Amino acid sequence: MVRREHRSVMIQEVVDNLLTNTSGLYIDATYGAGGHSTALLGCLGPKGRVIAFDCDQSIRFARTSDPRAAAGHANFRSLEWNLSCAEIYGADGIVADLGASATQLHDAQRGLSYLHPGPIDMRVDPTRSAPLSGRIMRTGLGTLHSSLRCHGFSGRTKAAASSILQIVRKARYTTTLDVATATCCLHTQGMHMAADAFRALRSMANSEPQCLRSLVRQAPAVLKPGGRLLILTFDSYGERMVRASIEHASSLVLMRTVAPTQREVASNPGARSSLLHVLRSTGNPRAVAPQYTRP
Numbered sequence: 536m537v538r539r540e541h542r543s544v545m546i547q548e549v550v551d552n553l554l555t556n557t558s559g560l561y562i563d564a565t566y567g568a569g570g571h572s573t574a575l576l577g578c579l580g581p582k583g584r585v586i587a588f589d590c591d592q593s594i595r596f597a598r599t600s601d602p603r604a605a606a607g608h609a610n611f612r613s614l615e616w617n618l619s620c621a622e623i624y625g626a627d628g629i630v631a632d633l634g635a636s637a638t639q640l641h642d643a644q645r646g647l648s649y650l651h652p653g654p655i656d657m658r659v660d661p662t663r664s665a666p667l668s669g670r671i672m673r674t675g676l677g678t679l680h681s682s683l684r685c686h687g688f689s690g691r692t693k694a695a696a697s698s699i700l701q702i703v704r705k706a707r708y709t710t711t712l713d714v715a716t717a718t719c720c721l722h723t724q725g726m727h728m729a730a731d732a733f734r735a736l737r738s739m740a741n742s743e744p745q746c747l748r749s750l751v752r753q754a755p756a757v758l759k760p761g762g763r764l765l766i767l768t769f770d771s772y773g774e775r776m777v778r779a780s781i782e783h784a785s786s787l788v789l790m791r792t793v794a795p796t797q798r799e800v801a802s803n804p805g806a807r808s809s810l811l812h813v814l815r816s817t818g819n820p821r822a823v824a825p826q827y828t829r830p
């Protein structure tokens with residue numbers, strides 16, 4: 536299969552909204568193919584620094600002799616702990632580009648693709664926890680049904696849960712393609728349903744809402760007062776996750792949300808539904824949680 540390279544989204548918008556100090560310290564919590572890290576380094580002065588993380592242990596960070604860059608494998612769920620272990624404090628900005636990269640999504644062996652047969656795994660970090668199939672094996676219909684709903688599946692949740700359970704329990708050698716075919720059959724907009732089911736299953740397999748909530752909770756402790764937290768989402772489920780995560784984040788203010796330009800969408804359809812959420816740390820706990828508005 537052809538390896539699909541990831542194309543970073545809203546690079547200029549990330550730089551424009553994150554960079555407030557060319558000598559500052561910036562954290563890229565989701566390195567992926569390194570597009571945002573590279574762009575940030577390109578705009579920083581000699582004293583600026585970028586520390587990049589990605590939880591996927593198979594990601595190879597770009598080899599660089601640039602003393603301003605450092606990288607390591609870590610889940611942003613433990614960002615504060617990882618930074619304090621390295622005695623890194625007072626960041627000027629953090630960027631988190633949520634979900635999976637195109638390279639991961641199109642690698643059938645990771646089980647994230649609904650177009651190619653692969654194991655029902657779906658972990659972006661295969662060294663942690665268990666493949667999704669194992670978890671589904673131990674799950675009852677009611678739990679899977681409510682879990683799909685919690686992770687934003689918009690289709691016929693009960694029917695989908697029942698088909699997925701049957702497929703996973705039926706035989707050892709079922710693949711992602713069997714799950715895709717079963718979820719496709721549940722709706723006239725078949726492929727759309729399969730994509731939505733896979734997104735929900737990926738969110739389950741990687742505890743996406745829990746990781747994001749954790750990042751948002753830790754951000755004020757990691758950032759300087761006035762420092763920025765940028766979160767890039769790709770669909771309405773991602774937007775809802777951000778909204779729910781910042782609801783009680785009293786030390787963060789939502790400054791703006793930024794959509795991609797038409798030009799970017801025309802050249803990269805993958806950017807179509809993306810949205811950049813720009814938050815600022817007040818440094819002071821406020822009584823009122825930030826108001827969420829869409830552009």
Ligand SMILES: C[S@@+](CC[C@H](N)C(=O)[O-])C[C@H]1O[C@@H](n2cnc3c(N)ncnc32)[C@H](O)[C@@H]1O
Nearest residue numbers: 543565567568569570571590591610611632636
């Ligand atoms: C959309 S890609 C990021 C692309 C990157 N910004 C770029 O410009 O190339 C998302 C990345 O986030 C990583 N990821 C997902 N959840 C994570 C988590 N909880 N902690 C750390 N990395 C995570 C994935 O492994 C993936 O490489």
